[in-house]
């Protein structure tokens with residue numbers, strides 16, 4: 001494995017789209033099923049991921065490393081360097097914005113950006129705005145960009161997706177429904193178990209590995 005880590009960012013501007021959930025469940029699956037040295041950088045303001053880990057530690061569940069990033073006191077360049085030198089794969093959970101030099105640094109070192117999209121008619125214009133912004137950053141920083149439909153329901157999503165693809169956001173073929181078992185970050189075991197080979201999370205995970213060129 002190379003000595004410079006591959007960085008994968010989970011980003012959208014919308015709170016509640018599933019950035020933290022996707023980041024954490026993807027990390028849990030990678031940890032369980034691969035031998036990569038894996039780090040999660042929790043750069044979400046709420047530190048959702050880091051807090052979920054604190055809950056887990058009560059139950060003594062062994063896990064991958066998570067480093068919370070504090071925007072007030074931490075140096076993003078030092079953290080990036082540390083991650084590059086010590087890990088193979090770095091998943092980054094981000095806050096609901098793309099502005100600010102720390103976020104931009106994380107995007108600049110990212111090889112891939114995964115954007116969870118909750119498709120609903122009422123927020124289509126903000127989703128389109130975001131797609132335009134992230135596509136510009138893609139051109140500037142050179143990462144590969146993919147959208148994943150999350151919290152799928154039966155409404156107007158196909159229309160939203162057609163428009164997103166038109167604006168340059170390539171979508172995953174797989175998607176995740178709105179399911180009760182995705183609601184709690186502290187109990188991912190059930191989501192990532194390997195025996196449910198054909199369930200939707202596994203289809204997402206296989207596609208994630210393929211798109212992000214992870215063996």
Ligand SMILES: Nc1ncnc2c1ncn2[C@@H]1O[C@H](COP(=O)(O)OP(=O)(O)O)[C@@H](O)[C@H]1O
Pocket residue numbers: 014015016017018019020021022048150151152176177178179180182183184185
């Ligand atoms: N597909 C899904 N089905 C059901 N609940 C989900 C799904 N995706 C995310 N959630 C839940 O929705 C809430 C918001 O998701 P979160 O990952 O925290 O969003 P973000 O980080 O983008 O703000 C969390 O409680 C999360 O567990």
Ligand SMILES: [Mg+2]
Pocket residue numbers: 019020021044048093094
């Ligand atoms: Mg979050």
